Amino acid sequence: MAEQKAPREGYSEALIRLGKQNEDLVVLDADCAKSNMTNFYKDNFPNRFFNVGISECDLVGTAAGLAIAGKIPFANAYANFLTGRAYDQMRISVCYSNNNVKIVGHNAGTSAAQEGATHLPLEDISLMRSLPRMTVIVPADSLEMEKAVEAAYHFEGPVYLRVGKLPVPIVTKQEDNFEIGKAIKYRDGSDVTLISTGIMLDETFKAAEQLEQKGIKAEVLHVHTIKPIDAEAITKSAAKTKRVVTVEEHSIIGGLGSAVAEVLAEHQPTPLRRVGTNDRFGVSGKMPELLDFFQLRAERIVKTAEELIDIALVK
CATH class of the missing domain: 3.40.50.920 (Rossmann fold)
Structure with missing residues (x-):
């Protein structure tokens, strides 16, 4: 049996590791920090964490402003609300303006599970893929998630990263090469x-x-x-x-x-x-x-x- 680990854990660990090395990395959350595990980033870097409340549109707009100011923001919220409510802000403030914002959709797919049918996004990739200039990354497990976070940080331009909440088998290997755009x-x-x-x-x-x-x-x-x-x-x-x-x-x-x-x-x-x-x-x-x-x-x-x-x- 393969080891199981939640992709959000790999995401959180990669954020903290990158945060220790790069002071321009800032994290924003729409009042879901505990579920998204961005609360651990807040514990390590309280001055580089911003909770905008349950306001996904403000989340994306603020992230775009921070990008213009030279920061590299990772904007976190539940994928269903983020890609639906804040689509216009992502379209204009992030993609049209070509701002270096990393949009992170949590509780994606079936990992939303018991949170209810309305919270289960099965169309978020479609929405994000349709946006000009948006790069869309969907990691397989927590290990590949760590690689994806680092790649997204170093990538110049808008990125959508899909993050699952619940544990799944780790099926990739540390030695697997991860390159954006390469299967x-x-x-x-x-x-x-x-x-x-x-x-x-x-x-x-x-x-x-x-x-x-x-x-x-x-x-x-x-x-x-x-x-x-x-x-x-x-x-x-x-x-x-x-x-x-x-x-x-x-x-x-x-x-x-x-x-x-x-x-x-x-x-x-x-x-x-x-x-x-x-x-x-x-x-x-x-x-x-x-x-x-x-x-x-x-x-x-x-x-x-x-x-x-x-x-x-x-x-």
């Missing part, structure tokens, strides 16, 4: 390409193993950066396997599946199936229950890949 190939294959993002990398690994037991060789690409997406890695793999399945803990509309579909349509037309949530809102429940409810499990990935292979063989 990681974890497994070679010739029959189908499985492209995952975020916490679905764990289920994708399981699916690849199950497919191998059936004689199907699956290539696994992990796309931690949804935008800019690694079109070269995707088209190269698709050209080899001739079949692609995308896997995401997000709506298939506007997320990873849509991004990959756009790449393939323009550069390497390839049969594609998308595993994710299907044009619906979230529901309340425990995280494992929600993953089961939305069928975000290896079994569905395997079935989808098999159906795609069968269709191709019939043709």
Whole structure:
């Protein structure tokens, strides 16, 4: 069993480590510091932490002002409220103005779980991906989250970082190279390409193993950066396997599946199936229950890949 750790823990630890090295790093929170674990940054650097209250629009506007003043702000709030309520501020004050603000959406995807259906964002990546100049990063686990925080700090320009609340298996390795805009190939294959993002990398690994037991060789690409997406890695793999399945803990509309579909349509037309949530809102429940409810499990990935292979063989 892989060690489990909450992505927000990796996020908090990376912030503190960077804060010790860089006095221009400031952290803002919309009155969720304990849940977002930014309270630990406040404990270490009280003069570089700002709680703006439950006011996501003010959060983003203040962060933009701090960026103009030469700081590198990380603006934290629940992903559903942040990407919804403060969309206009992100559009104009951050992206249009090209300010160096890091937007951090917490409680993302099914990790919102028991906080209620309205708190469960399944469309945040879609919203952020549509913004010009916005870079969108969705780490797989706490270890990759640490790398993503550091990369976001050093990256010049707007960034959206998606952070989960609840523990998930650590499936990446310390030696894995993390570069914004570059996918990681974890497994070679010739029959189908499985492209995952975020916490679905764990289920994708399981699916690849199950497919191998059936004689199907699956290539696994992990796309931690949804935008800019690694079109070269995707088209190269698709050209080899001739079949692609995308896997995401997000709506298939506007997320990873849509991004990959756009790449393939323009550069390497390839049969594609998308595993994710299907044009619906979230529901309340425990995280494992929600993953089961939305069928975000290896079994569905395997079935989808098999159906795609069968269709191709019939043709």
